[in-house]
Amino acid sequence: MNRLFILTIAFTCYCCNLLAQEIEYSRPVNTPESCTSIMVGKKASADGSVMTSHTCDGNYRTWMEIVPAARYERDTTVAIYNGRMHTEYPADRTNMELKGTIPEARSTFQFLNTSYPCLNEKQLGIGETTISGRKELQNQKGMFMIEELEKIALQRCTTAREAIRLIGQLVAEYGYGDSGECLTIADPNEVWHFEVFGEGPDKIGGVWAAVRIPDDHVGVSANISRISTLDLKDKDRYMASENVFSVAKKMGFWNGKEPFRFWKAYSGGNYFGEP
Structure with a gap:
């Protein structure tokens, strides 16, 4: 009886220890939303x-x-993945998900491949911060996570404007599958603040806007959407997807009467995108 009692106590303590470990380590200390650019x-x-x-x-x-x-030869394709940021070495494919393929460029530039790819040989640089946004905008069927868009842009582009246009084309054609993200995109002449969201559950696409930081200014992106009004007639300072207003109306995020503010329409009332 004493042995049975001791074994029962030992087993209970072991289970409690496992539960304590699960509670303690169930969530990482740092979260993706901590990045600043x-x-x-x-x-x-x-x-x-x-x-x-x-x-x-x-x-x-x-x-x-x-x-x-x-x-590359003609008709070459490049694989697009989800999960690359949690691998342990360049050839590691553990827990990676193949999302699809797209045509490869005939030639690509050398780039620095970090967790979020950041710089190429043409001095095109990209920073990243997660801005979340409304959950109802997300569509996991979209092919591209933000880090894969950065990689493709650095391989193929030489300027910030070119990178923004390419990312916009890829999102429109293949879909954006990530939460709201901000990219800060710089070349030797100018730097842009770019934000992108999904288009919602009914369409595999995306919606985005970009604002150029004035030459005599400093800008900061710290995990919340910051783009406000858009003057798309001013092509030197603003860029946006063709659906930037229509998606907001369709999803009920903007009534078309009050002044349009990108952050209000697509990120919601606070950081987590809740009313």
């Missing part, structure tokens, strides 16, 4: 440099590699 225009820096940055404050991979420039 700072942008600097060329007239706001001491030496005329344009800058962007990125503190990647999350539980992501620590390895990095320099991916060389390459040339």
